Structures are given as C-alpha cells and as structure tokens.
Amino acid sequence: MRNSTIHNALDQLDELYIAEGIELYEQSLIPHRNKKILVRVLLISALLIFSAALLLMPWFLTDNPPASSSIPSPSPSIGNSSNSPASPPSYYDPYTLIDFEILQYDGHYYLYFPESAQKTLQVGSSGKGPDVFDATTLPEFDERTTFFPFESVSKMVEMFTADSQMPLWFAEYILEHFPKSGDRVLLPDFANIKVPSLPSSFRLGKAYLSGEYYCIQILSDHFTNGLFNCFASEEEYADHYEEFYVNWSEAEGIRILKTYTEQTDDLTLTITDYLLDGLKYKRVQTTMVDNGKTMHMIATFPFLHLGSTAPVGDDVLPEEITLYIEENGSYGNIYLTQFGKNLTSEELWAFGIENFLE
Amino acid sequence: MKHTEHGTVVLEDEQIIELFLKRSPDAIEETQRKYARYLFSVAKNMLESAEDCEECINDTYLALWQSIPPHHPHSFKVYVTSLLRRHATNIYRKQTRQKRIPTELIRSLSELEYAVSDSTFGDDKGSQKQLAAALNDFLGSLPKEERALFVCRYYLGQSVEDLAHTLHVSTHVIYRRLNKQRTKLKDFLSKEGYTL
Numbered sequence: 001m002r003n004s005t006i007h008n009a010l011d012q013l014d015e016l017y018i019a020e021g022i023e024l025y026e027q028s029l030i031p032h033r034n035k036k037i038l039v040r041v042l043l044i045s046a047l048l049i050f051s052a053a054l055l056l057m058p059w060f061l062t063d064n065p066p067a068s069s070s071i072p073s074p075s076p077s078i079g080n081s082s083n084s085p086a087s088p089p090s091y092y093d094p095y096t097l098i099d100f101e102i103l104q105y106d107g108h109y110y111l112y113f114p115e116s117a118q119k120t121l122q123v124g125s126s127g128k129g130p131d132v133f134d135a136t137t138l139p140e141f142d143e144r145t146t147f148f149p150f151e152s153v154s155k156m157v158e159m160f161t162a163d164s165q166m167p168l169w170f171a172e173y174i175l176e177h178f179p180k181s182g183d184r185v186l187l188p189d190f191a192n193i194k195v196p197s198l199p200s201s202f203r204l205g206k207a208y209l210s211g212e213y214y215c216i217q218i219l220s221d222h223f224t225n226g227l228f229n230c231f232a233s234e235e236e237y238a239d240h241y242e243e244f245y246v247n248w249s250e251a252e253g254i255r256i257l258k259t260y261t262e263q264t265d266d267l268t269l270t271i272t273d274y275l276l277d278g279l280k281y282k283r284v285q286t287t288m289v290d291n292g293k294t295m296h297m298i299a300t301f302p303f304l305h306l307g308s309t310a311p312v313g314d315d316v317l318p319e320e321i322t323l324y325i326e327e328n329g330s331y332g333n334i335y336l337t338q339f340g341k342n343l344t345s346e347e348l349w350a351f352g353i354e355n356f357l358e
Numbered sequence: 359m360k361h362t363e364h365g366t367v368v369l370e371d372e373q374i375i376e377l378f379l380k381r382s383p384d385a386i387e388e389t390q391r392k393y394a395r396y397l398f399s400v401a402k403n404m405l406e407s408a409e410d411c412e413e414c415i416n417d418t419y420l421a422l423w424q425s426i427p428p429h430h431p432h433s434f435k436v437y438v439t440s441l442l443r444r445h446a447t448n449i450y451r452k453q454t455r456q457k458r459i460p461t462e463l464i465r466s467l468s469e470l471e472y473a474v475s476d477s478t479f480g481d482d483k484g485s486q487k488q489l490a491a492a493l494n495d496f497l498g499s500l501p502k503e504e505r506a507l508f509v510c511r512y513y514l515g516q517s518v519e520d521l522a523h524t525l526h527v528s529t530h531v532i533y534r535r536l537n538k539q540r541t542k543l544k545d546f547l548s549k550e551g552y553t554l
Binding site: 007017025 | 395396399400432433435436439440443444447463467470471474485486487489490491493494497498502505506507508509510512513514516520521523524
C-alpha cells in the first residue's frame with residue numbers, strides 16, 4: 001500500500017472528525033492568556049525595516065529632500081579589504097537566535113527574555129551605543145515594551161525559511177497591540193502592489209545581487225514570509241523587473257502624488273509619494289551600479305498613523321527612525337534606535353549590505 | 359463577527375461563505391484574515407518551502423473562489439482544509455519528481471502505512487473508498503480526544519512536538535498514544551476482515 005492511497009482515503013474522512021481535529025490543531029496556534037509561551041521568532045519585519053532604513057540612511061543623514069551632494073561618500077573605515085565579500089569574514093559563524101517569551105496580559109502582549117538570553121541581548125535603546133539589557137528589569141505587566149531580539153541576520157534568514165509562520169504572527173501582534181495612540185511605527189510594509197491574476201496581493205520587497213543571481217524578495221500579502229526568488233538570468237529577472245520596478249505604478253489603485261529623483265555617478269534615488277487605499281506611502285527606489293551590473297532596491301514607507309487610518313504628513317518620516325553611524329574600530333556600527341536594536345556591520349555584511357558600505 | 363485572540367474582528371464562516379456566494383472580492387480577504395495563519399501552518403506540515411506554502415495557499419483561495427458557488431460547504435473550515443490538502447499534494451508530487459523531501463505529513467503517513475500494510479486494500483479508487491470507510495468506522499470507535507489526535511497527526515500532518523505542546527504532555531506520551539492508535543487500527547482492520 002502506498003502513502004498516496006492512505007492519503008486519499010484520509011481525504012474521505014467524516015467532516016465531523018476532521019472538524020474535531022482542526023479544533024485541536026487550532027489550539028496550538030492560540031497563545032494562552034497569562035501563559036508563557038516560548039517562541040522562536042524570526043523578525044523578518046525588523047530585517048526589512050533595517051534594509052529599508054539603510055536605503056534611506058543617506059536621506060536621513062541630510063535634509064529632506066536629498067540633494068545629490070547630500071548622499072554621503074562611503075566611509076573609508078567601513079568594510080576594509082580584509083573583510084571584503086570575496087573572503088567571508090569569521091563573523092559568519094552562526095549566532096544563537098535568542099528565544100524569548102510572549103506574555104499576554106490584559107489584552108496586551110509583552111516580550112520577556114528568558115534568563116539565558118538576558119546577558120546576551122544588546123539593545124541600543126538610547127542611541128548612544130549598545131547596552132546590555134537585563135530582562136529582570138522588564139516591567140512585565142506594567143508597560144508595553146518592544147525589543148527585537150535577534151543576534152544574526154543569517155540566522156534569521158535560516159529560521160525564516162524553516163519556521164515562516166512566525167513572522168505573520170509577530171507582525172500581527174506588533175500591529176495590533178504595541179502601537180499606542182500617537183505612536184508612529186515604521187511598518188515593514190512594502191509597495192502594496194496588487195497582482196491582478198492572483199487572489200492575493202503581494203508587496204514588493206527588495207531585489208539584490210547575490211553571487212551570479214538576481215534575487216527579488218516579495219512579501220506576501222499577509223506577512224507570512226518573504227520570498228527570495230532567484231533568477232538565473234538577467235532575462236528572467238527582467239520580466240519581474242518590468243512588472244515590479246517599471247510598471248509598478250500602473251497597478252490597480254495606486255495614485256502617484258509626486259516623484260523626484262537624485263543621482264550620483266553610480267546611484268539613483270527615486271522617491272515617489274503615492275496613495276493606495278486611502279493611505280499615503282513613500283516609495284524609495286535605489287538603483288546602483290555594482291561591477292557593471294545594476295542593482296535595484298526598494299523600500300516603501302507607509303505614512304500610517306497607527307491608531308487611526310488617517311494618512312499623515314511628510315514630516316513623519318524623519319521622526320520614525322533615527323539612524324546614525326558611529327565609527328568603531330575598522331567598522332561602522334549603525335544603530336537603529338527607535339527599534340531598540342543596534343545593527344552591527346557583521347549583520348550588515350551577513351545580509352549583503354556591504355555594497356552600501358564600500 | 360467575532361474577535362480573535364489578537365483582537366482582530368473576523369467574520370463567521372457562514373458570513374464568509376455568503377461573500378463568496380455574492381462574488382464579493384472581500385471573500386478572499388476575509389478568508390485570509392481569518393485563516394491565513396492556520397492555512398500556512400497546515401501547509402508547512404505538508405510542504406517543505408515557504409514559497410510552496412504560499413503557492414499552495416493562493417491556489418486554495420483561487421479554488422475557493424472558483425468552487426463557491428455553486429458549492430456551499432457545510433463546514434467552511436473543513437472545506438478549505440481539504441482544498442489546501444489537495445493543492446499541497448499536487449505541489450508535493452510536482453516536487454518529488456525532482457527530489458524527495460520527507461515532510462511531516464509524509465512521515466505521519468509512513469507511520470500509518472505500517473498499521474494498514476497487511477490489509478487487503480489495494481491502490482485503486484475502490485480500495486481507497488473502502489479504506490476510508492474503515493477509517494471512519496475506526497475513528498467512530500475512538501473517544502473524541504483520540505479522534506482529534508488522529509486527525510491532527512495523519513490528516514493535518516501536525517508534528518508530535520506540536521501536539522505535545524498543545525496537549526501539555528511530553529512527546530513520549532504522544533508517541534505512545536499514536537502507537538496505541540495504530541495498533542488498535544491494525545486490530546480493527548483484522549477483526550473487520552480487512553487483513554489477509
């Protein structure tokens with residue numbers, strides 16, 4: 001007897017029995033009140049925020065809108081030759097993803113880091129450098145507290161593949177429980193491009209070069225995961241490029257408000273404000289030439305005032321995140337202060353951001 | 359309408375079915391809102407990559423859109439799950455032409471195969487139907503909790519670890535219960551005359 005025979009026979013089980021099983025199955029998806037649930041979360045949302053923030057880094061560092069001359073030259077101390085992409089540095093060693101627990105109380109969620117992670121988590125909460133976070137000081141049930149506890153982007157990507165239902169859940173609770181009235185949260189919400197032929201819409205993430213391949217990252221409509229689709233040829237990539245990079249504004253429901261472009265020798269920054277479903281977005285497309293190949297990266301920032309669906313003004317964006325570069329030895333550390341996480345050059349390299357830093 | 363554990367307002371299943379019947383574009387959105395996480399979780403038991411899971415779920419949404427109407431499912435949840443299983447199977451079969459990746463569902467089916475391996479069922483459709491009837495009879499003889507466990511493991515492909523977590527017991531306990539079920543099933547099939 002083959003598995004398929006049993007599988008097909010199971011398809012004919014009584015609906016009542018299946019419903020009973022589903023009921024039990026769904027219990028595994030529900031976080032219980034006041035019960036500590038150990039969850040390994042892949043923070044793809046944070047990852048995307050970082051990548052998006054990096055795109056906008058030159059912009060944030062200068063006045064808005066950016067002028068050609070305002071795009072900073074790469075620091076000579078960043079990405080020195082001994083750590084070039086050609087010779088992967090030792091910090092590619094796997095890190096341990098920090099486990100943390102989700103506490104649910106009185107309708108809110110809290111993150112709690114277990115003892116094992118207390119001394120290893122570094123949080124750049126003040127923007128003045130990494131602090132060792134002592135989870136024992138966390139006011140468990142008094143305040144809402146957000147931390148993004150991941151140690152390695154490479155580990156995140158690995159986990160993302162293995163356990164990708166988590167980002168959906170994580171994104172959901174961030175969106176639904178953490179924002180307070182007046183909060184402004186940068187969502188990892190990318191160009192909300194509707195693909196007419198599919199029942200679901202997709203959000204465009206970023207595309208980048210990886211070795212010999214062109215990769216494009218697409219976030220699904222419901223935050224379940226990001227997809228890293230790699231194309232073996234420029235032609236194959238070009239089809240997607242047309243759809244997502246050239247003709248994106250023709251997608252249903254998008255109304256362009258304004259577009260402006262800044263250009264240097266090897267980098268073009270195209271910033272577009274647009275409306276979609278009553279919300280205002282700012283889309284930043286970066287096109288850069290790397291070793292004769294063109295690389296495009298896109299970040300889209302929803303101007304969403306959480307707690308309401310009213311669009312907010314252009315002045316929001318600089319307040320949402322604060323980025324600055326601090327020289328530290330031979331590398332530059334970038335602190336993403338709003339989200340309580342310092343992004344190290346190691347993580348940048350692991351994520352393939354080195355092109356930005358060289 | 360009702361609230362989820364996250365506070366999201368979701369429609370009742372019957373309301374979602376009504377949206378499908380009215381050909382409302384909101385039908386898919388509401389299905390996603392309510393079931394996206396569940397569907398992805400089940401798909402992940404059956405498929406290896408996140409990309410395949412996404413494809414499978416999108417196929418499922420499309421199938422819902424195409425089949426309701428005229429179909430009016432008695433249980434929307436069961437129906438959407440059965441569609442998901444069907445599409446997951448198709449994708450899995452496509453994959454396995456290139457390489458075989460044992461998913462949790464395949465592992466669970468292999469366990470179950472042991473229980474029915476000595477039976478007289480063949481691989482034809484008639485045998486599948488006969489086996490389905492036998493399985494339904496067998497499940498009918500089990501207490502509700504055991505039935506649910508059986509469905510979670512063998513129909514939804516839930517991992518032993520997840521089951522243990524859900525039921526707040528050790529994996530050892532789950533293994534023991536499942537093993538007991540398989541032995542019972544073997545005996546049941548033998549008593550009912552399905553064994554050579």
